[in-house]
């Protein structure tokens with residue numbers, strides 16, 4: 455596309471793992487996410503197909519059209535004077551867990567781990583209230599289309615999506631035009647001054663910087679509604695095969711019932727080579743007909759037996775569910791699976807369906823562990839007191855200061871591994887110039903690549919980043 459200007463991007467949270475900068479795409483780690491019932495803004499993922507647009511709220515205008523006719527123009531200050539609605543709803547990208555699906559067979563798209571999920575409180579005006587003000591005979595139209603003409607996108611001249619009129623007009627479906635997130639003014643990164651909030655639907659329909667609404671007999675013609683965000687059958691395994699098929703498959707609406715294992719911490723059991731593990735995670739509701747999550751279970755014996763987890767948070771029908779569970783007498787290495795159930799009795803299935811775009815992956819949640827004799831993940835043990843991250847020493851670092859468990863083993867490979875881990879999970883980069891011992895300094899630089907690959911290995915096979923999760927706002 456012709457014009458995409460990345461010169462005015464806002465400042466971003468250091469807590470996100472950056473997947474791409476133009477456009478900006480970044481996610482937090484799942485173990486940090488589950489520390490908060492309501493996701494704080496600095497842990498809310500960013501998903502863009504274009505540069506981020508910044509507009510002053512006072513002059514921001516929304517246009518509502520029916521066909522070619524403009525049927526309403528309303529400013530954000532005017533929207534703010536209408537009755538306000540608030541809803542807690544989980545925003546999730548259809549590509550959440552794509553990396554896991556990609557391990558089955560390569561898929562197209564950003565290799566998201568399991569952090570493109572945010573449980574926020576959204577404030578704004580109900581879409582149905584705005585649509586009613588147009589005096590259009592709404593029942594004659596099947597769809598409500600949203601557009602942000604503010605900028606070109608990677609695949610189309612604007613970003614667009616649509617939802618069925620029915621969804622828009624059902625008051626209990628809580629579709630909003632939001633100007634607030636977590637009781638604060640909606641930031642540019644998350645679609646401010648105005649974005650669409652469609653509880654229960656994939657994030658792609660939650661159009662950011664929405665400037666135009668079109669009441670229409672048809673779905674949005676936009677690329678992201680018509681030729682993306684669809685679950686193609688598994689035999690469609692190339693872009694060429696997909697090309698003629700997009701129009702034959704429905705646009706995605708709700709995402710499937712899902713759960714993810716976010717963190718595992720271990721305690722050695724007295725007088726025994728076995729451990730007790732504490733497992734935390736999140737679960738997500740499927741289609742509305744199933745209701746919200748009613749239970750989550752975990753298995754450490756490959757699904758032969760299941761232990762119920764304790765649900766520690768759920769709010770209303772659109773929120774995520776947080777859960778945790780302790781399991782005693784597990785060996786030094788193992789695998790924990792999670793599965794969610796909903797109010798209608800649906801159960802999350804073991805396998806996820808592979809599809810070309812890597813969307814809607816919902817196999818059992820899974821995490822592996824591999825502890826040393828003290829219950830520590832086997833490699834992350836070293837950090838010299840002189841190592842500095844950004845401007846802070848390891849002791850001052852908000853996410854590292856209470857890592858009592860770290861031994862100051864002066865081993866460059868270990869330092870590099872920790873450095874790679876810290877960088878991945880918090881965005882901080884090791885400033886090796888500030889390591890006082892010259893030998894160690896050059897070695898740490900030299901081994902950074904090794905550290906990166908060790909860290910990748912740990913991420914794939916063990917549980918590590920719980921050591922990096924507590925920040926100043928964090929609590930247990």
Ligand SMILES: Nc1nc2c(c(=O)[nH]1)N[C@H]1C(S)=C(S)[C@@H](COP(=O)(O)O)O[C@H]1N2
Pocket residue numbers: 498499500501502503504545546547548602613643644645656657658659660661662663
């Ligand atoms: N205008 C616009 N709206 C958009 C997008 C976009 O690229 N442009 N991305 C969509 C997708 S795919 C998702 S998952 C969510 C992400 O919202 P967030 O960046 O606030 O987390 O916004 C949706 N709305």
Ligand SMILES: [Mo]
Pocket residue numbers: 501546547548549657658
């Ligand atoms: Mo998305």
